[in-house]
Amino acid sequence: MNFLYFDPGLGAMIAQAVIAAAAGVMLFSKNVMYKVKSFFGMVKDEDDNFDSIDIEEKDRKADDQ
Amino acid sequence: MTNRERHEASFRDPSGYIIQDGDVLRRVINPIYFDQYNALKEKGVFEALQKKGLLIDHEEESASDSEIIITPSPIPFITNPYEWCFEQYKHAALLTLQIQKYALSKGFVLKDASAYNVTFHKGKPVFIDTLSFDFYEEGTPWRAFKQFIMHFFGPLVLAKYHGTEVLKMMQTHIDGIPLQLISSMLPAKTRFSSTLYTNIHLLAKLESKHSDDYKAETKIAKLSRKAQSNMLENLFGYIRKLNISEATEWGDYYDKTNYESESFQAKKSLISSWVKPLNPQRLIDVGGNDGTFARTVLNDVPHVIVTDIDSNAVEQNYRRAREQDENNMLTFVSDVLQPSPGIGFNNTERNSLIDRLVAYAPDVTMALALIHHITLSGNVPFDKSAGFFAKFSKYLVIEFPKREDSWVESLLVRKREFINHFDFYNEVEFEKGYSGYFSIEKKEQIKGTNRILYLMVRK
Structure with a gap:
């Protein structure tokens, strides 16, 4: 069991199930939009340390599959 | 032997504490955290994050049965969240999410997501609390999620609607801005955004509903690793696109x-x-x-x-x-x-x-x-x-x-x-x-x- 030194909030633990479900839908539709846009060549590649949540190249590729 | 003067800011986490040894800051790790520390070291989590410049470098000074002492690279000047411009604040939030997602992939989590875990060094945000990691237990939600909203997401979204002055509220709320307050300060239209509705309004509502469950009777929902990743990724995408438009006092x-x-x-x-x-x-x-x-x-x-x-001049x-x-x-x-x-x-x-x-x-x-x-x-x-x-x-x-x-x-x-x-x-x-x-x-x-x-x- 993880020990805990502050209250994580019970509501917050429950809420995450809903938040994650909504996020899943959002990401799915974003992914579809991305594919549509890249089909028409409308995607710009940005170069920034914060362009992706994944810090390793292989993670990025793994997620795209 | 080291001259131990315990740092005034270091008492919240029982895993260890910081000492001032002459001019040098060192981190003492208590036996209660040995398992985590050794696992993080063996699995190369520290090394990978440090190589990318996301986590502050450290050297292990000594290790005994009663304590491990590490010395992090010195940072000349610590800035606090209420002193950051919007872009800095945003980057600190994104860094925290990157680290959490990476940790999750290696079987760890950030056990806290305080904005004070991040400061700016060598032109970039860097995570400075080396002991913030813990083991991930399959299927558990992120315990530091509420803290992330109170310390990062809430202040950033408020700044979008009320300007960067809002970020200074962190000075009067060291534990982050209360969820009810964030929710009440946001315009009604934010309820129609699925990200803002779920991450803020719904969260605030559920938090107040369950605030007197002292016996912890309600069952905590399970959350798969993939679901948690989605949640993190969606927050990351939303924060990355956040912008404010403010006329500058001195910008031009x-x-x-x-x-x-x-x-x-x-x-x-x-x-x-x-x-x-x-x-x-x-x-x-x-x-x-x-x-x-x-x-x-x-x-x-x-x-x-x-x-x-x-704030705008600082941002430029x-x-x-x-x-x-x-x-x-x-x-x-x-x-x-x-x-x-x-x-x-x-x-x-x-x-x-x-x-x-x-x-x-x-x-x-x-x-x-x-x-x-x-x-x-x-x-x-x-x-x-x-x-x-x-x-x-x-x-x-x-x-x-x-x-x-x-x-x-x-x-x-x-x-x-x-x-x-x-x-x-x-x-x-x-x-x-x-x-x-x-x-x-x-x-x-x-x-x-x-x-x-x-x-x-x-x-």
């Missing part, structure tokens, strides 16, 4: 002023010719706007801080420093007339700006086009502002705009019938006030202006 200051470009150059070359021979290791430009003048000496000084009251400076890879430039927001106080337990958890400046001990302090604001907008007498600078500065490069200067004129005109109360604003009184703390080494009128530049040294 240099376009607005009546500076001739010739005198602008004259001021620049005067500054660099005075500062370079002093060979400073640390320099701070107080009221330094977007860092234009600090940049004249940036290549000659190993560590340069530029601070300004205007931050972006520029990142674009040009100026790793020795640190920028943050501060108001000379009300510097950040010491906050938290005992008023010592987060040091006041003055305490941090005294510890930083810059060799050179620059105060350009600032004294008329301190004196005429803040009504601070000359000897008081001199005392302020003398607290932390050895050399002081200070610009005094005379009464004939257009900015001073406009500040004086605004005093209306009280204009006579400010007759003391002149060269003679200025030098008299500062002579209590400093002696004047050099003095020169900037060509084509009504401004005098002084080089002073503390008595």
Whole structure:
């Protein structure tokens, strides 16, 4: 069991199930939009340390599959 | 043996604590955290994050049955969340999510997501709490999620709707902005955004509904690893796209002023010719706007801080420093007339700006086009502002705009019938006030202006 030194909030633990479900839908539709846009060549590649949540190249590729 | 003086900000986490060993900060790890520490080390999590520059480097000094001591790389100056511009705040939030997602992929989690885990170093945000990781238990939600919303997501979204001043609320709320308050401050239309509705409004509602479940009777929902990743990724995408549009107080200051470009150059070359021979290791430009003048000496000084009251100027400076890879430039927001106080337990958890400046001990302090604001907008007498600078500065490069200067004129005109109360604003009184703390080494009128530049040294 993880020990805990502050209250994580019970509501917050429950809420995450809903938040994650909504996020899943959002990401799915974003992914579809991305594919549509890249089909028409409308995607710009940005170069920034914060362009992706994944810090390793292989993670990025793994997620795209 | 190490001389152990426990750091005032280090008591919340039982996993370990920070000690001040002479000039060096070290981190002591308690046996309760040995399993986590060793696993993180063996699985290469520390190494991977440090290699990417996301986590502060550390050296293991010693390891015994009762404690492990590590020494993190020193950071010359710690900035706090309420001193960051919007872009800095955003990057600190994104960094936290990147680390959480990476940790999750390796079987760990961030057990807390406090904004104080991040500070700025070498031009980038860096995670400084090496003991914030814990083992991930399959199927559990992220325990630090609520803290992430209160420390990062909430303040950022509030800043979008109310401007960057809102970020200063972190100064009065060391544990983050309460969820109910975030929810109530957001416009009604945010309820129609699925990200904002679920991450803030719904969260606030569920939190207040379950706040008196003292016996922890309600069953905690399971959350798969993939679902948690989705949640993190969606937050990351949303924060990355967050923007604010604010008119700047000084952002285009240099376009607005009546500076001739010739005198602008004259001021620049005067500054660099005075500062370079002093060979400073640390320099701070107080009221330094977007860092234009600090940049004249940036290549000659190993560590340069530029601070300004205007969040947008700080933001421009931050972006520029990142674009040009100026790793020795640190920028943050501060108001000379009300510097950040010491906050938290005992008023010592987060040091006041003055305490941090005294510890930083810059060799050179620059105060350009600032004294008329301190004196005429803040009504601070000359000897008081001199005392302020003398607290932390050895050399002081200070610009005094005379009464004939257009900015001073406009500040004086605004005093209306009280204009006579400010007759003391002149060269003679200025030098008299500062002579209590400093002696004047050099003095020169900037060509084509009504401004005098002084080089002073503390008595």
